Amino acid sequence: MTTRAEQELPELYGQNKATLGRLLAHGGLGRAEEGSDGRLHAHVRIPPDELMWEPSIVVMPHGGDLEIELLNDDTNTHCALLPSNGDSKWMWLPVYSRGKTVLNLDGPGYYWFGSNVGNDEGRGLVGVIAVMGDVPQEARLDRPEQPRP
Amino acid sequence: MEYIDAPPAVNFAALSTMVGTAPPVAQDVTYERILRARSEPQNWLTYYGAYDGQRYSPLDQINTENVQRLTPAWVFQFGSSGFHAGQSTYAFEAAPIVVDGVMYLSGWDGWVWAVDARTGRQLWQYKHAIPFDVSLCCGNVNRGVAVAHGKVLATTLNAHVIALDAVSGELVWDTTNGDVRAAESATVAPLVVKDKIIVGSSGGEFGVRGHLDAYYIETGERAWRTYTVPKPGEPGSDTWPDGPAWARGGGNAWVTGTYDPELNLVYWGTGNPAPDFDGAVREGDNLYTDSIIALNPDNGEIRWHYQCTPHDVWDYDSNMECILYDLDGQKLLAHFDKNGYLFTLDRRNGERVRITPFGERITWGEIDGDGRVTPKVVPDKEGEPVHFWPGPAGAKEWTHAAYSPRTEMFYVPVQDVGSEVTLRHREFKESIPYWGASVTVDADDMQGFVKAISAATGEEVWRWRNETPMSASALATAGDLVFVGRPSGEFTAFHARTGEPLWEFQTGSGHHSSPTTYSVDGRQFIAVPVGWGSWIEGIVPAMLGASHGDAVFAFALPQ
Numbered sequence: 092m093t094t095r096a097e098q099e100l101p102e103l104y105g106q107n108k109a110t111l112g113r114l115l116a117h118g119g120l121g122r123a124e125e126g127s128d129g130r131l132h133a134h135v136r137i138p139p140d141e142l143m144w145e146p147s148i149v150v151m152p153h154g155g156d157l158e159i160e161l162l163n164d165d166t167n168t169h170c171a172l173l174p175s176n177g178d179s180k181w182m183w184l185p186v187y188s189r190g191k192t193v194l195n196l197d198g199p200g201y202y203w204f205g206s207n208v209g210n211d212e213g214r215g216l217v218g219v220i221a222v223m224g225d226v227p228q229e230a231r232l233d234r235p236e237q238p239r240p
Numbered sequence: 241m242e243y244i245d246a247p248p249a250v251n252f253a254a255l256s257t258m259v260g261t262a263p264p265v266a267q268d269v270t271y272e273r274i275l276r277a278r279s280e281p282q283n284w285l286t287y288y289g290a291y292d293g294q295r296y297s298p299l300d301q302i303n304t305e306n307v308q309r310l311t312p313a314w315v316f317q318f319g320s321s322g323f324h325a326g327q328s329t330y331a332f333e334a335a336p337i338v339v340d341g342v343m344y345l346s347g348w349d350g351w352v353w354a355v356d357a358r359t360g361r362q363l364w365q366y367k368h369a370i371p372f373d374v375s376l377c378c379g380n381v382n383r384g385v386a387v388a389h390g391k392v393l394a395t396t397l398n399a400h401v402i403a404l405d406a407v408s409g410e411l412v413w414d415t416t417n418g419d420v421r422a423a424e425s426a427t428v429a430p431l432v433v434k435d436k437i438i439v440g441s442s443g444g445e446f447g448v449r450g451h452l453d454a455y456y457i458e459t460g461e462r463a464w465r466t467y468t469v470p471k472p473g474e475p476g477s478d479t480w481p482d483g484p485a486w487a488r489g490g491g492n493a494w495v496t497g498t499y500d501p502e503l504n505l506v507y508w509g510t511g512n513p514a515p516d517f518d519g520a521v522r523e524g525d526n527l528y529t530d531s532i533i534a535l536n537p538d539n540g541e542i543r544w545h546y547q548c549t550p551h552d553v554w555d556y557d558s559n560m561e562c563i564l565y566d567l568d569g570q571k572l573l574a575h576f577d578k579n580g581y582l583f584t585l586d587r588r589n590g591e592r593v594r595i596t597p598f599g600e601r602i603t604w605g606e607i608d609g610d611g612r613v614t615p616k617v618v619p620d621k622e623g624e625p626v627h628f629w630p631g632p633a634g635a636k637e638w639t640h641a642a643y644s645p646r647t648e649m650f651y652v653p654v655q656d657v658g659s660e661v662t663l664r665h666r667e668f669k670e671s672i673p674y675w676g677a678s679v680t681v682d683a684d685d686m687q688g689f690v691k692a693i694s695a696a697t698g699e700e701v702w703r704w705r706n707e708t709p710m711s712a713s714a715l716a717t718a719g720d721l722v723f724v725g726r727p728s729g730e731f732t733a734f735h736a737r738t739g740e741p742l743w744e745f746q747t748g749s750g751h752h753s754s755p756t757t758y759s760v761d762g763r764q765f766i767a768v769p770v771g772w773g774s775w776i777e778g779i780v781p782a783m784l785g786a787s788h789g790d791a792v793f794a795f796a797l798p799q
């Protein structure tokens with residue numbers, strides 16, 4: 092049985108309660124949507140005084156290009172360090188700013204992103220981009236289907 | 241409230257003094273040049289320096305007389321930014337490639353760099369985004385790149401093969417080579433042969449089916465795939481039982497092979513069978529695991545094989561180097577196996593020339609001069625511990641011996657560490673570790689050696705003892721020097737003929753990589769990546785908590 096952290100231990104849920112920062116990945120889950128341009132699109136915001144991404148789990152249905160829009164609704168400056176093939180993307184996020192960038196992730200698994208200033212990450216500004224799907228058929232092993240956990 | 245526009249996102253490397261481009265020196269690196277690599281000793285054009293795998297350089301500016309004056313010329317440091325996979329297990333294992341003053345190398349977690357080989361200044365970087373949740377047997381590592389036709393070619397931990405533009409570092413093509421959901425990954429440095437690169441897969445500890453693949457350098461299109469475990473009906477399938485064992489048989493080819501252009505044969509070592517220790521579920525010899533296989537690089541056809549440990553239940557991968565050398569008119573191949581024996585074969589047909597032990601304590605079994613294998617300690621009773629030397633790290637790990645044609649000796653990093661293994665049968669599930677045993681590596685009673693072995697007889701000529709197992713590749717030069725790094729951080733030069741240590745430098749982090757030598761404008765450099773980590777608990781458990789760096793040191797004589 093699992094309960095939500097805020098029910099189980101309310102004094103743990105939030106900034107500077109039982110702990111100094113937020114527990115990991117508590118900004119919910121959002122799905123990237125496929126646009127007519129063949130790209131995936133997602134929006135992530137930083138709500139005021141929460142020090143977290145909302146959503147903090149962004150789901151891509153498959154590998155490829157993700158256009159991600161970041162909105163800083165907080166009254167503090169943050170930034171974003173995002174995984175992408177080629178190089179990580181880095182973006183300033185001044186107060187009440189928004190900006191877009193395109194990431195390329197080429198296969199299933201999950202990837203971290205964060206705000207690498209002032210230990211924002213330790214305080215809650217850390218998130219996950221989860222890529223679903225399988226590798227192309229030709230890259231899979233020539234063998235019968237095997238049991239999975 | 242009106243939003244303002246955030247400043248545009250930038251590539252993280254833009255916030256550095258990195259140059260951004262490299263001179264176009266890789267444009268003219270062709271197969272023909274790599275064939276004659278030893279005729280341009282200023283460069284280190286392919287994984288072992290030349291196709292023969294000798295890890296030998298004709299450069300002799302640095303020699304036994306002046307090596308005491310060797311000093312650091314530059315240091316390239318990187319560190320990591322953001323989160324990176326398996327922080328506790330990364331290691332810097334690359335073998336740097338050098339072309340006309342530019343060094344190309346790869347690091348942990350999807351990094352590839354071009355560095356000015358004279359100054360250490362970073363020219364460009366490429367980062368492949370690696371999922372945090374990939375299954376990795378033995379650490380977050382990569383063993384290096386290949387360079388040809390203006391491209392830098394590498395494999396990634398999420399089992400992709402990539403080609404980068406050697407001038408800009410930009411991605412040219414990206415081909416998926418394996419299935420991360422089946423726990424496949426890739427750590428091998430590609431080998432250029434003609435118009436293709438050959439790469440092997442990783443994942444044997446998770447029960448995959450090992451394979452070697454060739455890709456066209458220009459397009460990334462796959463030319464062939466050869467599985468190292470045959471399916472029913474294929475040659476060698478009679479060495480597997482009926483049932484699913486073959487499909488999970490391991491035998492991954494995760495270390496770079498060597499090549500004889502005259503015979504047109506590529507020699508590649510294969511990994512342990514899966515499950516590592518539970519032999520009951522895979523009765524038989526389990527070909528082509530723990531083998532040296534010779535393939536036609538044009539179509540992947542296996543021409544001959546020699547299995548070093550039939551029906552392995554000790555985790556004795558045979559991925560180690562196959563050194564090609566000629567002696568007294570014989571065309572030979574030397575392979576220092578994890579099982580503690582040196583296999584000397586006729587490389588035309590795989591016939592045995594001689595088998596000699598080089599490991600220090602060998603108790604798992606015995607191999608006689610006729611190649612007969614007698615197992616002695618076998619983990620075959622559920623829950624009952626057995627102890628054997630060498631442990632699963634082997635008498636030598638994947639790191640490489642060197643061969644000097646001047647001294648006609650091999651220089652071998654040796655590990656002497658045992659292990660207790662208890663059979664614990666488990667059912668196979670994709671992407672879950674599939675060992676079939678509980679393993680505890682000895683942490684106290686261990687040591688290491690650099691041993692010099694006569695290529696003519698397989699007998700030991702000299703040895704140098706270290707407190708801990710030696711787990712970095714050796715480099716031999718025409719200056720009659722042998723360079724080997726140590727787990728404790730020292731980079732040490734030995735007299736190739738006597739074994740006398742002549743010079744040493746403390747680099748601040750343990751060595752688990754392959755040093756390179758090259759020269760720029762007539763000045764010889766010795767370069768070595770240092771960065772302690774990966775599967776240390778299996779190799780040198782007493783050093784698991786040691787300093788954890790990530791730097792390339794380049795040494796030269798003072799100007």
Ligand SMILES: [Cu+2]
Pocket residue numbers: 444511512555556557
């Ligand atoms: Cu193994």
